[in-house]
Amino acid sequence: MNSKIAEQISSIHLKIKQIKLKNEELESQRLKNIEEINSLKTEVETLQNKLIECNSFRDELQNEVQNLQEKIQQANTSDNKEKKEEDIYQLVREIEYCIEKLKK
Numbered sequence: 001m002n003s004k005i006a007e008q009i010s011s012i013h014l015k016i017k018q019i020k021l022k023n024e025e026l027e028s029q030r031l032k033n034i035e036e037i038n039s040l041k042t043e044v045e046t047l048q049n050k051l052i053e054c055n056s057f058r059d060e061l062q063n064e065v066q067n068l069q070e071k072i073q074q075a076n077t078s079d080n081k082e083k084k085e086e087d088i089y090q091l092v093r094e095i096e097y098c099i100e101k102l103k104k
Contacts, residue, residue, distance in 0.1 A: 064098050 068091060075087035 068094055
């Protein structure tokens with residue numbers, strides 16, 4: 001009878017050890033998951049900031065394009081040939097500037 005009780009106690013101790021090991025594994029995995037989540041949050045934040053920058057740059061370029069379109073329209077309607085050539089030359093420089101900006 002005592003040996004049976006001793007076996008049951010031993011079995012219970014073994015189960016407790018197994019449960020503790022499993023808990024340690026789960027806790028370790030939980031900590032890894034938290035780390036990964038934090039890393040992903042940082043990555044998302046970085047990407048959101050880049051998106052904001054890109055949207056701002058896009059808006060800036062759209063304004064530049066609109067300004068250039070207006071200047072082209074003005075140059076096309078100008079009667080003065082010298083003024084027209086000067087305006088076109090200025091537009092070319094502004095377009096080159098925009099292209100350089102895009103390259104960055």
